[in-house]
Amino acid sequence: MKITRKFSVDYDHRLVFTRDVFSPANEELAQLLGEVPARLFAFIDSGLAEADPELKNRLAQWVARHPSIKLEGICIVPGGEACKRDLGVVTECLQKLLAAKLCRHSFALIIGGGAVLDSVGLACSLFHRGLNQIRLPSTLLSQDDSGVGVKNAVNLFGVKNLVGSFSPPWAVINDAAFLDHLGPRQIRAGAAEAFKVALIKDADFFGRLEELAPQIVEQRPLALEELARRAAILHMDHICFNGDPFEKGSSRPLDFGHWSAHCLEVLSDHALLHGEAVAIGMAIDLHIAVDLGLLTLHDRNRALKLLGDLGYQLWHPALTFRDANGKLKILKGLSDFQEHLGGQLTVAMPIAIGHVIDIHEIPADAVERAVAALAAKY
Numbered sequence: 001m002k003i004t005r006k007f008s009v010d011y012d013h014r015l016v017f018t019r020d021v022f023s024p025a026n027e028e029l030a031q032l033l034g035e036v037p038a039r040l041f042a043f044i045d046s047g048l049a050e051a052d053p054e055l056k057n058r059l060a061q062w063v064a065r066h067p068s069i070k071l072e073g074i075c076i077v078p079g080g081e082a083c084k085r086d087l088g089v090v091t092e093c094l095q096k097l098l099a100a101k102l103c104r105h106s107f108a109l110i111i112g113g114g115a116v117l118d119s120v121g122l123a124c125s126l127f128h129r130g131l132n133q134i135r136l137p138s139t140l141l142s143q144d145d146s147g148v149g150v151k152n153a154v155n156l157f158g159v160k161n162l163v164g165s166f167s168p169p170w171a172v173i174n175d176a177a178f179l180d181h182l183g184p185r186q187i188r189a190g191a192a193e194a195f196k197v198a199l200i201k202d203a204d205f206f207g208r209l210e211e212l213a214p215q216i217v218e219q220r221p222l223a224l225e226e227l228a229r230r231a232a233i234l235h236m237d238h239i240c241f242n243g244d245p246f247e248k249g250s251s252r253p254l255d256f257g258h259w260s261a262h263c264l265e266v267l268s269d270h271a272l273l274h275g276e277a278v279a280i281g282m283a284i285d286l287h288i289a290v291d292l293g294l295l296t297l298h299d300r301n302r303a304l305k306l307l308g309d310l311g312y313q314l315w316h317p318a319l320t321f322r323d324a325n326g327k328l329k330i331l332k333g334l335s336d337f338q339e340h341l342g343g344q345l346t347v348a349m350p351i352a353i354g355h356v357i358d359i360h361e362i363p364a365d366a367v368e369r370a371v372a373a374l375a376a377k378y
Contacts, residue, residue, distance in 0.1 A: 011150075011168045011245075013150075013168060013236060013239065013240055014032065014170070014171035014172065015148060015171070015172045015174070015232060015233075015236055016028050016032070016171060016172070016173045016174065017174050017176070017225075017229055018173060018174070018175055018176070019175060019176045019177050020175065020177045021136065021173055021175045021177075022055075022058040022059055022061075022062040023058075023062075024062075024065065028173060029062075029109075029134070029173065030066050030069070032134060032170070032171045032173075033068075033069060033107065033134075035068060036068065037068050037069075037070070038068060038069050038070070038106070038107055039070050039072050039102060039103075039106040039107065040063065040069055040070065040071050040072060040106070040107045040108075040109055041071075041072045041073050041074075041075070041096070041097060041100050041102060041106065041107070041108050041109070042059060042071065042073070042074045042075070042108075042109040042110075042111065043074075043075050043076075043077050043093065043108065043109070043110050043111065043112070043116070043120045044056065044074060044075070044076050044077065044111045044112060045076075045077060045079040045111060045112025045113055045116040045138060046076050046077060046078050046079045047079035047080065047112075047113070048079065048111060048112055048113070048138045048178075049076050051181055052181065055111070056074055059071070059074070059109075060074075072100040072102065072106070073096065073099075073100050075092075075093065075096045077089060077092075077093070077112065077116050077119070077120055079112055079113055079115065079116055080113070080115055081115050081265075081270050081274075082115075083115050083116060083119045083154075084115045084118055084119050084153075084154045084155050085154070085155055086154065086155070086156060087154060087156065087163065089119045089120070089123075089154070090119055090120075090122050090123045090126070090154060091123075093119070093120050093123035093124070094123050094126065094127055097123070097124070097127045097131065098127075102127070102128075102131065103128065104127070104128035104129065104130060104131055104132075105132070106131060106132065107131070107132045107133075107134055107170065108120070108124045108131050108132065108133050108134070109134050109136065110124070110133060110134070110135050110136065111136040111138060112136075112137075112138050112142075113137070113138055113139040113141070113142050114137070114139065114141055114142040114145075114146035114147065114274070117135055117137060117142055117146060117147050117152075118146070118151075118152050118153055118154060118161075118164075119152075119154050121133055121135070121152035121167065121169070122152035122153060122154055122163070122164055122165060122167075124152075124167070125152050125165040125167035126165070130167060132170040133167070133169040133170055134169065134170050134171050134172075134173065135147050135169045135171070135172045135173070136172075136173050136175060136178075137172065137174060137178070138175075138178040139178070139182065139186055139189070139190055140179055140182060140186060140187055140189070140190025140191065140224065140227070140228060141186070141189050141190035141192075141193055141274065141275050142190075143174045143178075143179070143190070143228040143232060144190055144191075144193055144194050144197075144227060144228045144231035144232050144235070145190075145193035145194075145197075145231065145232075145235055146193075147172055147174070147232075148172055148232045148235045148236050148239075149235065149239065150166050150167065150168040150169070150239055150245055150246070151164060151165075151166055151167075151247075152164050152165050152166075152167055153165075158266075159336075160262050160265070160266065160336075161340070166245075166246040166247075168245075174228060174229070174232060176221065176224070176225045176228070179221065179224045179225070179228065180221060182219070184217075184219070184311070185273065185276075186273075187216065187217075187219055187224070188275060188276065188279075188310060188311050188312060189273040189274065189275030189276055190228075190275055191216055191227060191275070191310055192275035192276070192278045192279045192282070192310075192312070193231060193275060193278065194209065194227045194228070194230070194231035195209060195279070195282070195306065195307065195310065196254075196256055196257060196278065196282060197231050197234045197235060197238075197254065198230075198231070198234075198354075199256070199282070199303060199350060199353060199354070200254075200256050200348060200350065200354070200355070200356045201234055201238070201354060202230075202234060202354055203352075203353045203354030203355075204354075205230050205231075205234070206306075206353050206354060208226075208230070209227070209306060209310075210306055210309070212226065212227065213306060213309040213310055214309075216310060217309075217310065217311055235254065238254060252346065252348065255337075255348065256282065256285065256348040256349075256350070256356060257278050257279075257281035257282035257283075257284070257285050258278060258281060258337075259281070259333045259334055259336075259337040259347055260277075260280070260281040260284050260285075260330050260333045260367075261274070261277040261278040261280065261281035261333075262277070262333060262336065262337070263329070263330055263332055263333030263336060264277045264280060264281065264316060264318055264319070264330060264333070265277045267318035267321055267329055267330065268316055268318045272316060276312070276313070277316075279307055279312040279314060280312075280314055280315070280316060280319070280374075282303075282307070283304060283307060283312075283314040283370075283374060284330075284367070284370045284371065284374065285347075285349060285350070285370075286300045286303055286304060286350065287300070287369070287370035287373050287374070288349070288362060288366045288367065288370050289349045289350050289351070291366045291369055291370065292349070292359070292366060294349050294350070294351050294357070294359075295349075295350050295351060295352070296352075299350070299352055299353050302353065303350075303353070313378065314374055314377075314378050315374050315375065315378035318330075319371050319374065319375070320371065320375070327364070328364070328367060328368065328371065330367065330371070331364055331367055334347075334362060344360050345360050345361065345362075346358050346359075346360060347359055347360075347362060
């Protein structure tokens, strides 16, 4: 006898845009926690804690003004890609949560960049099978892309994001004040994902980025806030409305440019930030799209110009690394991508500004020509 039942689970994906979330007059976080007593444990990115030494005090003072909220502890977590290299940070976070005797109705407040959101988020998704996460992304990359997602993961055995979970956060709060303290390189790393989502989903937003490019390079606050807001909403809408939030299928338009970017991060020994590698990966795919007859030269050149206007260096020596058989090492990214997705290789390729299609094969010689074209130009 065989019995099959089908069920679904509803999630509310909450995204709040604000400034100075811990200021005395800001009640956004309190409203998310509700009026019932709430236990809160905070994790803070070490890079952010160093750049903003008063952050811990502002958090503690904010909690002190809300009697219904109890802060059970603050843990500083190593920031950057190093915190994702294995399960070490995940284990440490689990120990902190256990020592605080939190229950699964408690809240974890995760403040930091994408790598910290990933590693701490994975720990919270495992603790008691799921602790409520409130994310406060502190970089442009995490505010306009990864922090809005529903995934957590760390690297293991040298494989990027091998171990992870799908665990929608209770809420995401994009605090624009965090963007004020970022350097030019961090801004470029974050703007790459906004460029990506505009290129594949929203021609009007792409045009707006062309207008805003000088202000983005100059780090004008209003321009950065607009970029982060529009890109975050596009990412959120894709997750909520495309019919596959937990990526059971093989179509991943939001991973445009990523098959080579992930590989390039490893080949560069993470000298490249994720967004920098994605920018190069998108440049490769733009050349391939023209090579395969999918995209016009006009649209490719328009996209490459915007990448240049935003300040990206679209070349890295690791693109030329070859294995013992003379094959470009970057090509391993295609097999890794297929293994990660499962089933048939599926890669998003642009056919016009704002539109992509899925293709299932990328010839090695097309990659060779794309790398050669970048080498000749950059």
